[in-house]
Amino acid sequence: MTSVLTLAGVSKSFGAARALVDVDLEVHPHEVVAVVGDNGAGKSTLAAMLAGVHQPDSGAVLVDGEPVRLASPATARQRGIAAVFQELALCDNLDVVENLFLGHELEAGPFLDEVAMERQAWELLDQLAARVPSVRMPVSALSGGQRRTVAIARALLGDPRVVVLDEPTAALGIRQTAQVLTLVERLRSRGHSVVLISHSTADVQAVADRIVVLRLGRVNGVFDADAATSEDLLAAITGAAPAAPRTRRPGAAPVEGGPR
Numbered sequence: 566m567t568s569v570l571t572l573a574g575v576s577k578s579f580g581a582a583r584a585l586v587d588v589d590l591e592v593h594p595h596e597v598v599a600v601v602g603d604n605g606a607g608k609s610t611l612a613a614m615l616a617g618v619h620q621p622d623s624g625a626v627l628v629d630g631e632p633v634r635l636a637s638p639a640t641a642r643q644r645g646i647a648a649v650f651q652e653l654a655l656c657d658n659l660d661v662v663e664n665l666f667l668g669h670e671l672e673a674g675p676f677l678d679e680v681a682m683e684r685q686a687w688e689l690l691d692q693l694a695a696r697v698p699s700v701r702m703p704v705s706a707l708s709g710g711q712r713r714t715v716a717i718a719r720a721l722l723g724d725p726r727v728v729v730l731d732e733p734t735a736a737l738g739i740r741q742t743a744q745v746l747t748l749v750e751r752l753r754s755r756g757h758s759v760v761l762i763s764h765s766t767a768d769v770q771a772v773a774d775r776i777v778v779l780r781l782g783r784v785n786g787v788f789d790a791d792a793a794t795s796e797d798l799l800a801a802i803t804g805a806a807p808a809a810p811r812t813r814r815p816g817a818a819p820v821e822g823g824p825r
């Protein structure tokens with residue numbers, strides 16, 4: 566099956582910090598690929614690269630097998646890749662509809678088409694089975710999980726093929742986490758591919774098809790979610806071997822109290 570999105574030998578440094586080193590990643594159609602790793606492993610850098618925020622120093626990004634240069638977030642969106650970052654970049658004082666359509670408002674002649682935008686907002690949130698009390702509420706009045714849903718809904722407006730979610734469950738309670746994970750499953754069933762970035766091995770085991778472990782900027786294991794145990798993942802995350810098939814840096818010191 567052709568990958569929708571491929572990273573081939575991608576590296577990225579910030580000064581002396583090697584954020585990504587020779588990273589390979591494949592995202593297939595209708596697939597949830599999780600990327601897990603400890604703090605500083607390179608996860609957000611990977612997300613930013615897929616979203617056109619950062620460009621690789623070396624290596625290639627391919628869309629449908631064709632090399633592309635994702636020079637900006639706008640270019641990435643044109644290529645069908647949308648991302649939701651941890652700092653959601655919502656405007657607190659604006660309501661849900663205004664946030665969803667910010668920068669691409671629907672117009673009716675010289676006026677904004679508020680009715681159409683409100684209808685589309687509800688349709689989108691319904692499709693995601695999102696529970697938001699009112700689309701005319703300022704997003705500052707929403708819960709953390711609801712805000713995250715609004716940010717994800719906004720990413721879906723251009724109907725991207727790949728949705729990149731950077732730590733979508735961070736700092737959420739149990740119920741809200743479950744809601745976001747259900748939403749990820751819904752994205753897949755609607756035909757999107759998802760790159761799910763997370764600290765939580767439990768979260769990714771619940772929804773991912775494949776799990777890629779990053780450690781110190783390198784891929785330190787790729788697992789079928791069905792087959793991987795929490796111990797396998799933790800070992801790859803911390804570098805405490807037993808080795809995954811693609812482990813490249815075995816035997817490094819384990820990190821205390823790694824994420825579960």
Ligand SMILES: Nc1ncnc2c1ncn2[C@@H]1O[C@H](COP(=O)(O)OP(=O)(O)OP(=O)(O)O)[C@@H](O)[C@H]1O
Pocket residue numbers: 579580582583584602603604605606607608609610611
């Ligand atoms: N803009 C930047 N300038 C300088 N260094 C950076 C920048 N972005 C990331 N880094 C460095 O790159 C490495 C990877 O950072 P990154 O944010 O990708 O990790 P992460 O896996 O997302 O971590 P966390 O789990 O804490 O979010 C870190 O060493 C970080 O300090």
Ligand SMILES: [Mg+2]
Pocket residue numbers: 608609610
């Ligand atoms: Mg991060």
